[in-house]
Amino acid sequence: MTTRINLNGEIHQDAHISVFDHGFLFGDSVYEVISTHHGHLCFVNEHLRRLRSSAQAISLELPLTDEEMLQEIHKTVAAAGNPDSYIRIIVTRGVGEMDIDPETCTKPNVLIFVKSILHYPEENYKNGINIALVSIKRNPKEALNPGIKTGNYLNNVLAKVEARKAGAADALMLNPTGQLTECTTSNFFFVRDQRLMTPSLNCGILSGITREVVLRLARENGVLVEEGEWPADVLQNAEEAFITGTVKMVMPVTSLDGRPIGDGKLGPITRMMMRLYQDVLKSL
Numbered sequence: 411m412t413t414r415i416n417l418n419g420e421i422h423q424d425a426h427i428s429v430f431d432h433g434f435l436f437g438d439s440v441y442e443v444i445s446t447h448h449g450h451l452c453f454v455n456e457h458l459r460r461l462r463s464s465a466q467a468i469s470l471e472l473p474l475t476d477e478e479m480l481q482e483i484h485k486t487v488a489a490a491g492n493p494d495s496y497i498r499i500i501v502t503r504g505v506g507e508m509d510i511d512p513e514t515c516t517k518p519n520v521l522i523f524v525k526s527i528l529h530y531p532e533e534n535y536k537n538g539i540n541i542a543l544v545s546i547k548r549n550p551k552e553a554l555n556p557g558i559k560t561g562n563y564l565n566n567v568l569a570k571v572e573a574r575k576a577g578a579a580d581a582l583m584l585n586p587t588g589q590l591t592e593c594t595t596s597n598f599f600f601v602r603d604q605r606l607m608t609p610s611l612n613c614g615i616l617s618g619i620t621r622e623v624v625l626r627l628a629r630e631n632g633v634l635v636e637e638g639e640w641p642a643d644v645l646q647n648a649e650e651a652f653i654t655g656t657v658k659m660v661m662p663v664t665s666l667d668g669r670p671i672g673d674g675k676l677g678p679i680t681r682m683m684m685r686l687y688q689d690v691l692k693s694l
């Protein structure tokens with residue numbers, strides 16, 4: 411259970427950055443979470459691509475090339491020496507004036523946290539979790555586009571707090587026009603009439619890397635897939651549901667607001683996607 415932090419190329423057991431960093435002051439940063447499986451970095455090129463696109467979307471120039479970033483990741487993972495790692499890359503705007511204008515920040519800070527990965531309880535995968543449809547809306551694309559993975563997660567934090575108060579493991583959010591979006595750190599899927607359905611990127615969600623893998627696997631294995639824009643009512647006749655994310659992988663959802671989805675047990679398409687995703691990880 412070793413933690414190592416790479417701060418601008420130097421590896422530390424604990425690291426500190428200035429309180430004048432705009433990442434701290436304004437949530438002005440971008441990040442990625444990557445995992446390893448049996449020591450192999452999972453979908454690292456996709457994560458580095460998304461990091462670059464997030465940085466570009468907030469007009470932040472990454473100080474490292476993808477190759478340099480990869481080298482730093484490997485260096486930090488090796489220094490931590492865990493069997494499997496949780497890797498969080500954060501690039502902040504850097505130190506500047508106590509003023510929102512990023513122009514005053516000259517040098518971004520690049521942090522790479524590596525710690526032992528903490529998997530969710532086996533029980534979650536065996537019986538599924540309960541999630542809550544919360545009143546907090548996902549940020550509209552036109553305000554803070556959820557497609558950009560920034561360090562500003564307060565929208566998701568508020569949704570999570572509401573879900574926790576309702577006794578749920580996570581929150582499912584609608585966008586301001588009432589369409590389904592995603593959970594606080596994962597994408598949402600459901601099954602209706604034997605079709606695998608997931609909110610389209612147009613609804614204002616993060617284009618999850620696990621989501622993309624699951625969509626590809628479903629198509630390759632003859633599952634009918636639909637990406638669309640739906641109100642919450644569509645879930646009344648849902649037969650199955652699950653959420654996806656780098657750390658959660660494919661996690662079954664068996665109840666919504668305490669009411670069972672379908673028969674309240676893991677359904678066949680969920681089981682299939684869980685198995686296919688594990689097979690992909692094993693093949694890395």
Ligand code: PDD
Pocket residue numbers: 443566592593594595596597616617618619620621654655656657
């Ligand atoms: N979260 N949606 C949101 C809002 C997310 O924060 C994440 C990832 C996802 C799933 O994306 P991916 O499959 O690429 O991990 C969807 C990471 C894991 C986190 O913040 O911890």
